[in-house]
Amino acid sequence: MDTSQAGKILVLGAGPAGGAVALGxxxxxxxxxxxxxxxxFAAVEGISERVVDGLRGAGFDAALKSxxxxxxxxxxWSGESSAANTERLVIRSEFDRGVLIDLERxxxxLVSGRVRGVTRGDDGYRVEVVADxxxxxxxxxxxxxxxxxxxxxxxLERLRGPETLSLLQYWAGPEMTPRTAVxxxxxxxxxxxxxxxxxxYLQLTLDVASADLPPKDRLVEHCNSRIRxxxxxxxxxxxxxxxxxxxxxxxxxxxxxxxxGADWIRVGDAAMAVDPLSGNGIFQSLSSAMQAPAVINTLLQQPQRAGLARAFHRARIEELFFRFARIGRDFYAQETLFAEEPFWRxxxxxxxQAPIHQAVKPRDVSIARRPVVENDLIREAEVVVTPDQPLGIWHLQGLPLAPLLRALRSARPGxxxxHLLAAVLGEKKALAPQLLMWIRHQGWI
Structure with a gap:
């Protein structure tokens, strides 16, 4: 596929989402x-090792070194203390410089400046950028x-959750062992x-409707009086x-x-932003961006599949949003000491009230055609759909799963x-026992 003459693609923003799309x-x-x-402003975030793996997969080599x-x-939380976990503290200014190095390499x-305006004409987009x-x-x-x-x-139409505000205050003191707390x-x-x-870095997250915040000149005093x-x-x-x-x-x-749309896409927090309590900010940004290049490539190279590509991105963004929103909901529900306070209520x-994970029974499992990513394009394929995987699972270790499930369902008594799986797998029939064990563990049969 020759994309060299397709014209330039403009990416507004060089965070993890924008960077991942650009690299892809x-x-x-x-x-x-x-x-x-x-x-x-100087920002810092805590990230898990799962985020580190995602950044590595996206190609952020220099950023990872920071x-x-x-x-x-x-x-x-809820009157109980624990200290079993760790996280990495990301100084965003250092991380962002690493992202720019990765992009340039x-x-x-790279263009540094503030976007003052975006216009669309018959020949594409024009973006006005203002710099020093x-x-x-x-x-x-x-x-x-x-x-x-x-x-x-x-x-654009938006779904919004409870209005939430985070107040970040910097403190300075003697050197200490790095740590975080919630x-x-x-x-x-x-x-x-x-x-x-x-x-x-001390951040207080509040409910906008019930916070009763003082005037701006007293916010620092108010925030610190709540944290001390x-x-x-x-x-x-x-x-x-x-x-x-x-x-x-x-x-x-x-x-x-x-x-x-036909010639634009939103990724990261511009597409869906979750509550920071879930601790998945960068991870969800990457999740929404990693497959966006295939969507863009399909829109530009195979416009006859434009509807399929848009449906794929829309469904993925919505599924990610509700998954992370429910993670946050369940963590909030664990706080029982303040359960009747407006913020928690x-x-x-x-x-x-939908559970994050739903029990799967064979009668709930179906085979359907859904959009999938193959060779940097979106196409339709048969996938296995379950209550826990509504977008469908296409393959496992490169093996399409729908034919395997169909073969198992065709089994006669005894x-x-x-043997049924081995017949479908052909040269890879040695994988039949392992695959059968996995399918049973998923609750498909």
């Missing part, structure tokens, strides 16, 4: 330009919106982090003092109902199921 498009052969501007070793993580054009050196206009055939929660709404309180929860150089009494805050504030401005950020879960039942 370059691997296919597209010309890509990423427009981004530095973060307006990650420190895992640090201890303590949790005080892979042939992505002046303004310039970039042109492309396709637009990737990856500016996170700050991305303009463009009049603690619930009556009106929300706090996340605290400390790096080895004495920097502390917390048991888990002591190691972070002992000998330390607040420094710099307090930053307010929206943390409201948001789903864009239409995240893709609004979140323990949202977005619904017929050996391993």
């Amino acid at each position: 498009l370059r691997r296919i052969g597209y010309s890509v330009c990423v427009i981004s501007e530095p973060r307006p 990650l420190p070793a895992p640090t201890p993580r303590s949790v005080h 892979n042939g992505v054009e 050196s002046g303004s310039r206009t970039l042109q492309g055939i396709f637009l990737v919106e990856a500016r996170g929660r700050a991305a303009p709404g463009s009049g 603690q619930s309180c009556a009106d929300g929860w706090a996340w605290m982090a400390a790096t080895a150089d004495g920097r502390r 009494p917390l048991e888990m805050a002591a190691p972070f504030i002992d000998g330390a003092e607040p420094t710099g401005e307090l930053h307010a950020r929206t943390s409201t879960p948001t789903l864009c109902r239409e995240p893709v 609004r979140r323990r039942d949202w977005p619904d 017929e050996n199921p391993e």
